[in-house]
Amino acid sequence: xxxxxxxxxxxxxxxxxxxxxxxxxxxxxxxxxxxxxxxxxxxxxxxxxxxxxxxxxxxxxxxxxxxxxxxxxxxxxxxxxxxxxxxxxxxxxxxxxxxxxxxxxxxxxxxxxxxxxxxxxxxxxxxxxxxxxxxxxxxxxxxxxxxxxxxxxxxxxxxxxxxxxxxxxxxxxxxxxxxxxxxxxxxxxxxxxxxxxxxxxxxxxxxxxxxxxxxxxxxxxxxxxxxxxxxxxxxxxxxxxxxxxxxxxxxxxxxxxxxxxxxxxxxxxxxxxxxxxxxxxxxxxxxxxxxxxxxxxxxxxxxxxxxxxxxxxxxxxxxxxxxxxxxxxxxxxxxxxxxxxxxxxxx
Numbered sequence: 193x194x195x196x197x198x199x200x201x202x203x204x205x206x207x208x209x210x211x212x213x214x215x216x217x218x219x220x221x222x223x224x225x226x227x228x229x230x231x232x233x234x235x236x237x238x239x240x241x242x243x244x245x246x247x248x249x250x251x252x253x254x255x256x257x258x259x260x261x262x263x264x265x266x267x268x269x270x271x272x273x274x275x276x277x278x279x280x281x282x283x284x285x286x287x288x289x290x291x292x293x294x295x296x297x298x299x300x301x302x303x304x305x306x307x308x309x310x311x312x313x314x315x316x317x318x319x320x321x322x323x324x325x326x327x328x329x330x331x332x333x334x335x336x337x338x339x340x341x342x343x344x345x346x347x348x349x350x351x352x353x354x355x356x357x358x359x360x361x362x363x364x365x366x367x368x369x370x371x372x373x374x375x376x377x378x379x380x381x382x383x384x385x386x387x388x389x390x391x392x393x394x395x396x397x398x399x400x401x402x403x404x405x406x407x408x409x410x411x412x413x414x415x416x417x418x419x420x421x422x423x424x425x426x427x428x429x430x431x432x433x434x435x436x437x438x439x440x441x442x443x444x445x446x447x448x449x450x451x452x453x454x455x456x457x458x459x460x461x462x463x464x465x466x467x468x469x470x471x472x473x474x475x476x477x478x479x480x481x482x483x484x485x486x487x488x489x490x491x492x493x494x495x496x497x498x499x500x501x502x503x504x505x506x507x508x509x510x511x512x513x514x515x516x517x518x519x520x521x522x523x524x525x526x527x528x529x530x531x532x533x534x535x536x537x538x539x
Contacts, residue, residue, distance in 0.1 A: 193380075195521060196361065196514055199373040203365040204351040206295055208262030209280045211346045212236045212397045212405075214295065219258075219395070226380045227393070237409040238395040242379055242387065250389030250538040252528055253415035253493070255406055255482045256372035257399030257422065260365040261506050263347040265294070266324070268337050273327040274302070276347060280400030284323040286507050291350040292328060296341030301350060302328040349508035359514045360439070366510040368399065371421035371500055374517050378524035388534035389416070399482055406482035410489040417455060417494040417537040419527050420483040421520065423512075424473060424499035437501040439511065442469025442519040446497035448479050450487045455496045458533055462526045469519050473499065494537050498523060 193201070201222055205215035213236055220238075224230055227240040238258060243249075261280035268274060274294065278284075290304045305327050328347070330337060353363035372395055379391060392413045397405030399422075410418065424444045427436035437444040445459060463470045475497075478484060483497040500520055503511040527533065 195373065195377045195517055198377055199361070199366065199370045199517065200353050200363065202369040202373045203363060205369070206293070206348050207258050207260050207365070208346040208348050209259040209398055209400045211295070212238070212258050223376045226376055233409060233412055235405055235408045236397045237405045239409065239413070240393040240395070242391045242393070243384060244387035244390055245384045250534045251413060251415040252389045252391045253410065253413050253418040253486070254375045254391065254393045254524065254528070255396055255409070255418055255420045255486060256375060256394070257368045257397070257405065257482055258372065258395035259397055259400050260348065260367065260369070261400055262349070263292070265341055265343055265345040265347065267343065268334055268341070269327065270334050272330045272332040272334060272337060273305070274330065274337065274341070275327055276323060278323050281506050282323065283506060284321060284326065287323065287326055288321070290508055291352070292347050293350050294328065294330065294341055295346045295348065298340060300330055300332070300340060302330040305329050352508070354509070356511065360511055361514065362509045362511045364508045364510065366502060366512050367423045367505055368421070370512055370517060371423065371520065374500070374521040375421060375524050378521040379528070382525060382529065386529050388529055388531050389538070391528050396482060403482050403485040406485040407489055410486045410493055414490060415493060416539055417452070417533065418486045419524065420481055420486055420495055420497045421524070422481040422497070422499050423502040423505060425505055426501035426503045428503055437471055437473055437499070439501045439503055440513045440515060441471045441501065442516055443523050444473040444499040444501055445470050446473050446475050446479055446483065446499065448475040448483070448497065449477055450479060450484055451497050452487070452494035455494045455533070455537065458536070459496045459498065459523070459527065462530065463523060466522065466526055468522050468526070
């Protein structure tokens with residue numbers, strides 16, 4: 193499967209935070225053949241293992257979070273409307289008229305209702321509504337809805353993908369399943385004897401509400417070192433105040449107080465040697481990713497954070513560059529096959 197197809201296929205899976213088991217069978221069917229074994233731990237992390245075939249080999253962990261932002265049903269109203277609550281950082285400003293899927297006893301589509309400007313109260317047309325004031329129009333009656341969903345039923349953006357010019361694609365849930373696709377794509381091209389150790393690919397849970405899945409998966413795997421992969425905000429006109437990554441510039445490598453300076457330096461050296469495009473992303477403290485958790489799990493796991501620049505993060509139309517995705521896949525391949533890194537960090 194080509195990388196673009198894999199990104200879209202993985203991102204289409206439903207995995208609203210707290211519901212990461214919903215698509216477990218589809219996930220295993222999609223990528224399981226790349227690995228020697230797979231299992232789901234007690235918190236719901238999906239762990240896939242590709243072994244190098246050597247005894248006492250280093251354990252290399254790749255962490256990408258599987259969960260995606262979304263909503264839950266907070267009330268079922270007359271007229272076939274659903275009130276909603278936020279999961280994981282959905283911005284209410286982008287929700288009006290959005291197309292969604294309600295994952296009840298069966299999947300149903302809906303649109304988030306929008307008040308036309310000429311029906312708005314004076315002075316309120318330009319004000320964003322709070323998410324609690326928005327409702328989903330399903331076309332069903334209250335009684336019909338109550339047979340399909342309950343309070344707490346998850347809701348996600350409708351999986352719809354657009355190919356833009358310049359080798360870019362737009363759609364939902366690239367945060368962070370696009371990075372997972374890059375990892376799987378890289379590993380699918382490698383034989384066991386090319387690996388520097390046993391690779392544990394963790395599609396983790398609950399990153400959008402605190403990174404709890406990363407802490408438990410890292411604890412259970414106990415790797416020698418970890419590559420955390422996530423998306424990072426790409427610069428767009430009108431957004432100032434910090435140095436953002438730029439879409440099309442390759443992998444964004446984090447320089448942070450919570451990641452391993454030595455592993456980060458070695459990762460940069462790999463990019464320089466193999467001519468993999470990258471930029472440095474200064475993050476003095478909190479990275480906002482699973483790297484915050486893996487780096488302090490157990491006695492401390494040496495961690496490098498490599499990210500994919502993304503526009504429109506936490507919307508139904510996130511935008512990424514396929515060139516950047518291929519760069520991240522190339523870097524993943526080089527890290528998991530690096531005998532030098534394995535020698536330095538093997539316990």
